[in-house]
Amino acid sequence: MLRSVLVCAALAATAGWFAAPAADARPASSGWYAEGGLGAVGFLPSAADDAKVGPAMDLRFGRDLFPWLSLGIYAAASSHLATVPAPPSGEWFQLYRGGADARLGGRFDRVALFVEGGVGVAVISSNVLDKVMITTPGKDLSLAVHAGAGLEYQLDNRHYALGLAADGFLEAQFASMKQVEGRFYLRYTY
Amino acid sequence: MHRHPWLCLCSGVVLVAACANDPMYVPAPTNVEAGVAIPNQLGLSVGKATLELPFKTETTADAKTRADLATKLGVMVPYVKVGDVSVEIEYTIRNLDSMPGQAEVELNGANELFAYDPSKIKLDPGNNEAPPTPGLSGDIPIDVPADGQVTGLFTEDQVLEASIDLDEITRGNVNPYAAELIVNKNDASFQPLAPEMYDKEGNPLPRTPMGPVILRAAFANMIRFDLVFKPTTHMVMDYDVRVRDLRGIVDVKGLTAPTGELAQFGDIPFYIPATGSGSGG
Numbered sequence: 001m002l003r004s005v006l007v008c009a010a011l012a013a014t015a016g017w018f019a020a021p022a023a024d025a026r027p028a029s030s031g032w033y034a035e036g037g038l039g040a041v042g043f044l045p046s047a048a049d050d051a052k053v054g055p056a057m058d059l060r061f062g063r064d065l066f067p068w069l070s071l072g073i074y075a076a077a078s079s080h081l082a083t084v085p086a087p088p089s090g091e092w093f094q095l096y097r098g099g100a101d102a103r104l105g106g107r108f109d110r111v112a113l114f115v116e117g118g119v120g121v122a123v124i125s126s127n128v129l130d131k132v133m134i135t136t137p138g139k140d141l142s143l144a145v146h147a148g149a150g151l152e153y154q155l156d157n158r159h160y161a162l163g164l165a166a167d168g169f170l171e172a173q174f175a176s177m178k179q180v181e182g183r184f185y186l187r188y189t190y
Numbered sequence: 191m192h193r194h195p196w197l198c199l200c201s202g203v204v205l206v207a208a209c210a211n212d213p214m215y216v217p218a219p220t221n222v223e224a225g226v227a228i229p230n231q232l233g234l235s236v237g238k239a240t241l242e243l244p245f246k247t248e249t250t251a252d253a254k255t256r257a258d259l260a261t262k263l264g265v266m267v268p269y270v271k272v273g274d275v276s277v278e279i280e281y282t283i284r285n286l287d288s289m290p291g292q293a294e295v296e297l298n299g300a301n302e303l304f305a306y307d308p309s310k311i312k313l314d315p316g317n318n319e320a321p322p323t324p325g326l327s328g329d330i331p332i333d334v335p336a337d338g339q340v341t342g343l344f345t346e347d348q349v350l351e352a353s354i355d356l357d358e359i360t361r362g363n364v365n366p367y368a369a370e371l372i373v374n375k376n377d378a379s380f381q382p383l384a385p386e387m388y389d390k391e392g393n394p395l396p397r398t399p400m401g402p403v404i405l406r407a408a409f410a411n412m413i414r415f416d417l418v419f420k421p422t423t424h425m426v427m428d429y430d431v432r433v434r435d436l437r438g439i440v441d442v443k444g445l446t447a448p449t450g451e452l453a454q455f456g457d458i459p460f461y462i463p464a465t466g467s468g469s470g471g
Contacts, residue, residue, distance in 0.1 A: 086341050087280035087430045088215055125212040127444070138443035 027158045028107065029189035030067065035060040035163070039183025041078040041095070044168075047177045050132045051093070054080035058183055062103075070103045074118070078181070082128040094125040095179075097144055097169070110154045112161070117147035122171045134175045142173035152187060161187040214433045216243065216444050221428040225291070225421035237419035241431055243277070244441040245270060245413060245453040252439075264402045268302050269453065272353055272409035274437040279344040279415060281429035285334040291423030293332050296325035297344050297352055298418065301410035302455040304360035309418075310459065313366065324370045325418065326352035334425060346434075351375040353412045360460045361404060363397075379405045413455055 035058070042053040055078065062072020076097040082088070099120015105112055122144035129135045150165025162185070169179045224237030248256075248269050260267040283293050298306050308323035327348050334340050344352075354377060355369040362382045374380075382404065383397040419427045433440055441447040 086282045086339075087428060088432060089280065089282075089341055091213070091215075091432070094212075126214060127442075128213075128215050130215065130444075131217060137446045138441075140442075 028112075028154045028161065029158045030064045031190055032063050033061070033070070033072075033187055033189040035185045035187045037163075037165070037183040037185030039181055039185075041080070041169075041179050041181045043080075044178040044180060047129075047132075047134055047175070047179075050082065050084050050129060050134060052081040052083055054078050054092075056181055056183065058181075058185065060185075064189070068104060068106055070105075071100070072103065073100045074098065074120070076181075078179075084128060084131045088128060091126075091128050093128050096123045096125070097121070097146075099144060099146075101146070107154075112152040112154065113149070114152070115147070115149045116165070116167070117145075119143070119145050122169070122174070124174065129174070134177050139173060142171040144169055144171045146170070148181075159189055161189070163187055211434050211436060214435060214440060214442065214444070216241065216431040216433060218429045218431075219445065221426050222417070222419045223424075223426045224419050225287075225293075225424045234422065237417075237421075237427060239417045239419070239427075239429065240414060241429075242414040242455075243275070243431065243433060244444055244447050245439050246441045246451060247453045259407065263405055263408055265404050265408050266303070267408045268410040270302060270411045270413050270439065272350065272357075272406060272411045274411055274435075274439060276346045276434040276436065277349045277412070277415075278346050278432040279349065279417070279429060280341065280432065281343075281417070281427050282339060282341045283332065283334050283419075283421070284339045284426045284428075285337060285421075285423055286425060287423035288336050289423055290336045290338075291334050291421055291425065293334055293419065293421040293425055293427070294329050295332070295342060295427070296329045296418040296420070297327040297349075298325050298416040299352070299356070299412045300414040300416075300455075301353065301356055301360075301412050303410055304356070304458055304460040305414070306356050306359065306460050307416070308366065311366070324366055326355055326370070334421070334423075347375060349412065349415075354409055356412060357404075357410045361410075363400070377406065377409075379403045 037058040039056045040053050041056040043051050056076060058074060058076040060072050060074040062070050064070040077094060079092055079094050082091050082093055097120060099118050101116050101118020103114045103116040105114025122142045124135055124140050127135055127137065127140070130137060146167045146169045148165055148167030150163055152161045152163040154161045165183055165185065167181045169181065171177045218239060218241055222237035222239045224235045226235050228235050256267050256269060279297065281295060285291055298308060300306065306326060308325050311323040313323055314320035327344055332340060332342060351374060354374045358364040358374060358380050359366050359369050362380045363385050365386065382400045384400045386397065387395045389395055415431060417429060441451055
């Protein structure tokens with residue numbers, strides 16, 4: 001009798017083990033989202049000698065179309081100390097960027113990884129880089145393309161995630177000036 | 191969105207930054223080299239440089255507004271007025287000599303009515319020991335190390351002061367020394383005075399007001415900047431003009447803009463006749 005009970009208990013435990021559902025990935029909202037980020041933008045050669053690394057901020061709005069694809073628009077601004085041969089010296093300029101991009105990625109429990117790329121425009125706030133022929137007189141607008149990657153950490157609240165991303169930018173009309181941006185952001189998905 | 195004030199804050203900061211009044215840099219066409227001995231002459235060479243800001247031609251609407259204001263005030267109102275642009279001039283001086291030296295940079299220039307060149311103005315023609323007529327700003331000795339480089343600046347406030355001094359000297363018959371030594375940048379108006387006259391013993395006679403008061407709305411801003419570079423050793427000065435265009439009248443193409451797009455000003459050299467009295471014309 002005791003042996004039967006033990007056998008039944010063992011079978012029940014085994015069945016229970018196999019029947020137990022696998023742990024769900026941390027729930028995360030999907031749909032419309034907004035992101036706000038802070039970071040830094042640095043210039044890559046050959047413009048690296050003409051401007052310092054500067055603080056940047058980004059805003060991004062978009063929609064998850066599929067679990068692996070989202071589309072969005074972004075606006076970003078960064079501020080830099082110009083280090084062109086004096087004069088002028090100690091002058092700052094701002095770089096504004098805006099456009100649309102796509103993000104491909106996947107979620108692994110709490111962490112999501114993605115790559116992104118997009119196209120837009122960049123506007124420079126002054127002609128201080130005329131001196132090094134990065135900009136030309138009267139031209140302050142350029143086509144801008146960017147590509148990058150990042151990761152997101154889903155918080156307990158399914159609407160919120162924290163992320164780190166790095167992107168490279170190229171502005172064709174600004175003598176193909178290239179920058180790299182690193183940013184930390186908070187994402188809210190509705 | 192109202193649940194996320196940080197997003198609103200970031201958006202606001204971006205918008206404010208994007209709408210800020212951004213400067214434009216107008217580089218000097220050439221650098222200025224001076225401080226070398228001149229053959230068969232005493233003293234060292236003095237460098238001079240001139241840069242006229244690239245203002246767009248006046249629109250019909252602007253011209254009408256200006257004419258209306260001139261009628262209302264009863265005085266001539268210039269196209270480029272004080273407050274239309276904020277200007278800063280930055281310079282870099284390189285000492286090419288192996289000895290330390292000093293350099294002075296004097297700021298003069300013109301508004302669209304008058305040009306001011308103190309080297310052509312003698313305040314006291316009969317007196318050989320009279321001090322030279324002052325420039326509008328600068329003339330402060332700057333130490334420059336051997337083979338070294340220093341940078342200097344005429345700030346927006348200094349250029350504003352120089353602009354108002356220039357207008358008061360030329361249209362107001364204010365003595366250049368008085369204009370330079372008194373802070374006029376906050377003046378709301380000035381009263382043009384009769385030219386300085388002297389009695390037989392050389393004492394100045396009382397001056398009477400001449401014409402209507404010129405209000406700040408009609409103050410002329412400098413449109414041309416003349417730098418006089420006076421080093422004690424062989425030096426080179428490079429400079430540029432930083433303009434904040436508060437009214438949208440500066441051509442963004444800068445000095446490369448086609449001549450037809452730019453306003454042409456017919457400023458008249460200002461002089462003070464040998465009688466010792468001030469006059470423009």
